[in-house]
Amino acid sequence: MKTAIELIGSKECTGCFTCYNICPVNAIEMKYDEEGFYKPNILFNCIECGKCIKICPVIKNENNNKYIKVYAAWSNDKGILLNSSSGGLFSELALEILNENGIVYGVGWEDGEVKHKRIEKKEELKELQGSKYLPSFVGEAYKNVIEDLKKDKKVLFSGTPCQIAGLNKIIKHENLITIDLICHGMPSYKVYKKYCNEEFEEKVKKVDFRNKNTGWINYSLIYYTNILKNNYHYMDKFFYGFLKDIYLNEPCYNCKFKGTKDGEKREADITLADFWGVPKELYNKDGVSLVVVNNKKGEKVFEKIKERIFFQDVSLEIGIKGNSSFYKSCTRPKERDLFYKEIDNLSFEELSNKYFKVESIFKRRIKRTLRILVKVLKIIKAKLLKEV
Numbered sequence: 311m312k313t314a315i316e317l318i319g320s321k322e323c324t325g326c327f328t329c330y331n332i333c334p335v336n337a338i339e340m341k342y343d344e345e346g347f348y349k350p351n352i353l354f355n356c357i358e359c360g361k362c363i364k365i366c367p368v369i370k371n372e373n374n375n376k377y378i379k380v381y382a383a384w385s386n387d388k389g390i391l392l393n394s395s396s397g398g399l400f401s402e403l404a405l406e407i408l409n410e411n412g413i414v415y416g417v418g419w420e421d422g423e424v425k426h427k428r429i430e431k432k433e434e435l436k437e438l439q440g441s442k443y444l445p446s447f448v449g450e451a452y453k454n455v456i457e458d459l460k461k462d463k464k465v466l467f468s469g470t471p472c473q474i475a476g477l478n479k480i481i482k483h484e485n486l487i488t489i490d491l492i493c494h495g496m497p498s499y500k501v502y503k504k505y506c507n508e509e510f511e512e513k514v515k516k517v518d519f520r521n522k523n524t525g526w527i528n529y530s531l532i533y534y535t536n537i538l539k540n541n542y543h544y545m546d547k548f549f550y551g552f553l554k555d556i557y558l559n560e561p562c563y564n565c566k567f568k569g570t571k572d573g574e575k576r577e578a579d580i581t582l583a584d585f586w587g588v589p590k591e592l593y594n595k596d597g598v599s600l601v602v603v604n605n606k607k608g609e610k611v612f613e614k615i616k617e618r619i620f621f622q623d624v625s626l627e628i629g630i631k632g633n634s635s636f637y638k639s640c641t642r643p644k645e646r647d648l649f650y651k652e653i654d655n656l657s658f659e660e661l662s663n664k665y666f667k668v669e670s671i672f673k674r675r676i677k678r679t680l681r682i683l684v685k686v687l688k689i690i691k692a693k694l695l696k697e698v
């Protein structure tokens with residue numbers, strides 16, 4: 311075994327780009343594999359130095375984080391809140407670092423694909439706002455972080471837990487602040503591309519996956535082609551298949567980077583998420599972030615933004631009650647293998663009808679009404695029993 315990818319195999323590789331950033335002779339290129347995820351491809355000039363094996367977080371990873379505080383929070387700036395997927399806490403933390411003359415790394419769009427971008431100015435922050443449910447091309451971002459730190463810059467880096475685990479193995483530094491997300495899993499670029507090609511006549515330049523015009527919980531997707539096309543998330547076929555877990559990256563079904571249910575071993579200084587299941591008294595229709603502060607460094611930076619946000623501390627139990635992805639991987643659907651076997655032979659429409667048929671609004675409404683009816687009947691029954 312001479313390289314990390316040969317040791318762990320494609321099925322365990324998250325596509326975190328850590329080996330790509332460490333290879334001393336540029337013998338690794340990162341390409342989409344046949345399922346639509348970035349994986350390393352080893353070139354002829356590999357000198358078998360073993361550095362990628364030492365650095366790969368799937369092979370070895372450890373951290374001592376244990377959560378300090380958990381908050382429900384949102385930005386007081388309505389513009390930031392509405393442009394962000396949850397409560398806009400990423401932007402508030404990013405603004406703090408930019409105000410201190412620092413550098414922010416996060417995920418943005420470029421030519422119809424998503425990639426990690428480096429920004430220095432507040433005006434650029436918009437590009438990084440919002441969740442992009444596609445694998446990010448990290449490129450040489452980790453190397454660039456090291457260069458920024460050498461120049462005494464503060465750096466904030468945001469990404470999935472597997473990416474943060476990789477960055478942490480490359481460098482740990484007091485001026486480097488990391489943010490990870492509660493991560494459900496990463497959907498396939500190949501499936502996304504197939505959907506776009508068959509659904510839209512023009513090239514899709516970008517997608518707003520979490521548009522709040524229809525609300526935070528009831529969000530819509532907007533596809534930017536020559537004309538804008540939008541859909542409620544539960545009516546969008548690509549998104550529906552993602553939520554049904556049919557085409558996630560293979561390691562996401564057994565993710566090694568989640569940490570524990572007790573809030574230990576999270577990868578980043580701060581974890582951000584949607585506060586699904588937020589208690590009624592802390593609800594905001596425009597979005598609520600769940601913030602888990604995982605260590606002292608995270609606590610220090612969170613203290614600095616408190617003046618610009620609404621926040622309320624909650625227990626970890628309440629925080630993650632509606633968000634099992636905090637500690638648990640999703641189940642691998644048994645249809646996944648068949649889906650990928652047929653992907654090149656069937657149209658997206660046929661695949662969707664066969665493996666994840668989207669329910670009509672009418673059917674959804676009937677189901678919802680029935681659920682409410684059952685609840686009401688249960689309450690009435692309980693009351694009647696009490697009176698007897």
Ligand SMILES: Cc1cc2nc3c(=O)[nH]c(=O)nc-3n(C[C@H](O)[C@H](O)[C@H](O)COP(=O)(O)OP(=O)(O)OC[C@H]3O[C@@H](n4cnc5c(N)ncnc54)[C@H](O)[C@@H]3O)c2cc1C
Pocket residue numbers: 393394395396397398399400401415416417418424438439440441442443444445446468469470491492493494495496497582583584585586599600633635
């Ligand atoms: C693939 C994926 C799965 C997620 N799963 C869950 C989940 O199960 N439960 C939950 O509560 N929250 C999940 N989230 C997180 C949630 O959607 C929000 O991103 C998070 O709450 C931060 O929101 P915000 O309002 O603070 O900032 P936002 O402005 O919405 O966050 C923007 C930042 O998120 C990061 N980001 C966006 N897309 C990507 C990407 N493709 N790869 C790496 N980083 C990215 C970037 O650094 C970006 O700059 C997921 C996000 C992603 C990208």
Ligand code: SF4
Pocket residue numbers: 312313314332333334335336337338352355356357358359360361362363
């Ligand atoms: S073994 Fe060394 S040279 Fe070969 S791919 Fe890994 S890091 Fe690069």
Ligand code: SF4
Pocket residue numbers: 314315318322323324325326327328329330349350365366367368476
């Ligand atoms: S370092 Fe990341 S990209 Fe490289 S082999 Fe390991 S998991 Fe895959």
Ligand code: SF4
Pocket residue numbers: 324470471472473493494495496559561562563565566567
């Ligand atoms: S579920 Fe785990 S392996 Fe998959 S993208 Fe998220 S952090 Fe990475």
